Amino acid sequence: MEIAIDAQLVRQIVSREYDQARRELTELGALRAYEKSLQRQDDRLAAAGDAHTLACKAGCSWCCYFSVDVRPVEVFSILDFVAARLTPLEQERVRNETQANSRLLANLSELERSRRNVKCPFLAAGRCTIYSARPQTCRNYHATDARGCQKSFEEPGNLDIDPEFAPLVYQAGGAHVDAFSVAMRDAGFDIAVYELNSALAAALADPEVQERFESKRRPFDGVAGAEAPLEFMDGEA
Numbered sequence: 001m002e003i004a005i006d007a008q009l010v011r012q013i014v015s016r017e018y019d020q021a022r023r024e025l026t027e028l029g030a031l032r033a034y035e036k037s038l039q040r041q042d043d044r045l046a047a048a049g050d051a052h053t054l055a056c057k058a059g060c061s062w063c064c065y066f067s068v069d070v071r072p073v074e075v076f077s078i079l080d081f082v083a084a085r086l087t088p089l090e091q092e093r094v095r096n097e098t099q100a101n102s103r104l105l106a107n108l109s110e111l112e113r114s115r116r117n118v119k120c121p122f123l124a125a126g127r128c129t130i131y132s133a134r135p136q137t138c139r140n141y142h143a144t145d146a147r148g149c150q151k152s153f154e155e156p157g158n159l160d161i162d163p164e165f166a167p168l169v170y171q172a173g174g175a176h177v178d179a180f181s182v183a184m185r186d187a188g189f190d191i192a193v194y195e196l197n198s199a200l201a202a203a204l205a206d207p208e209v210q211e212r213f214e215s216k217r218r219p220f221d222g223v224a225g226a227e228a229p230l231e232f233m234d235g236e237a
Contacts, residue, residue: 003170005171013175014233021183021184024036025183030213034074037180050167051166062150063143063152068137068138069137069193070199071184072190072192072199072213075199075203076210078133078135081133082130093124094121095204097121098121099201102200115159121197139173140174145163178231190216190225192225192226192228203220209221
């Protein structure tokens with residue numbers, strides 16, 4: 001699906017989010033700045049002119065089987081939420097599923113991962129158990145017709161399926177994430193993207209991983225990261 005970029009909208013979001021994120025990274029630290037940014041991201045998505053066209057709703061979970069990449073700060077925010085909000089039994093289930101998924105995906109390329117359905121460890125009874133702390137990718141994934149998401153689930157090897165999405169929601173979310181990511185990078189933090197299960201498994205296995213991140217070092221040992229394209233920025237604020 002091709003769209004026309006609303007350059008004014010994108011520039012406005014990028015400028016505002018970058019400036020605010022840089023201030024909060026200095027004043028609050030990476031994790032708290034990220035969590036405050038999430039609320040602004042949700043607000044921008046909800047305020048998009050075509051948000052009313054979205055088909056996404058509670059109980060729709062086709063996309064919860066698709067490959068998800070996360071940045072380190074997202075991993076630590078999720079784990080804090082899990083520790084505070086999930087029961088010990090749920091935490092154990094998440095840990096076991098995360099480790100199993102990590103082993104399953106360990107030797108697959110990005111393309112191979114995109115052709116497989118793997119249930120997110122946070123999906124239970126058709127609902128996201130970390131919804132308010134879900135990754136930015138999940139927040140930005142929206143469709144105007146859930147049949148496209150269902151078709152992608154039913155035909156995971158078919159990469160030609162192009163679900164319909166809301167252009168303004170897509171631009172608002174993408175511009176926001178790009179701006180926050182560049183602010184993080186300019187503050188010295190790792191903004192590489194890692195496969196969700198592998199990053200979570202590494203963080204759960206190594207108590208020093210968050211300290212390395214907060215010290216502005218590469219946090220995950222033995223987990224391959226990738227440079228995510230900045231679609232709405234050229235890498236400079």
